[in-house]
């Protein structure tokens with residue numbers, strides 16, 4: 005009986021530590037299925053320019069005008085805005101970035117209802133342009 009109680013204790017420990025890990029990583033998780041969302045405007049090179057205009061209204065205060073995560077509002081946040089040149093962000097698919105902008109994170113709001121599908125894809129194109137610089 006004693007042995008069984010010990011096992012239950014270990015099991016509970018494992019469950020809790022898994023939950024904590026999941027929570028810590030939770031703010032940067034994008035579901036795999038987002039990779040298959042395709043960009044209907046991918047062939048239009050003017051989209052990055054449109055994305056830049058929208059970005060300068062709604063994103064730059066946190067992510068900075070060059071996308072380095074050092075916008076004026078970044079200081080006040082508990083979770084730091086991403087630098088678009090981080091390996092993690094560079095490695096994301098366009099679909100994953102589109103999903104992220106739509107759903108948001110911890111200190112980042114979801115833009116699903118305030119930006120159109122077209123505006124969100126335009127911003128993805130602009131993020132790619134910033135990453136090349």
Ligand code: HEC
Nearest residue numbers: 031032062063066083084085086093104109110111112127
């Ligand atoms: C209020 C501040 C704030 C605003 C405004 C904001 N973000 Fe963020 N963003 C964050 C924070 C903080 C993170 C880090 C993850 C988290 O904790 O939410 C982040 C993460 C990201 C990431 C990294 C996702 C990943 O893991 O690959 C991208 C890309 C991004 N934001 C794009 C945008 C875009 C595009 C906009 C404008 C439509 C925007 N953000 C507006 C705060 C902000």
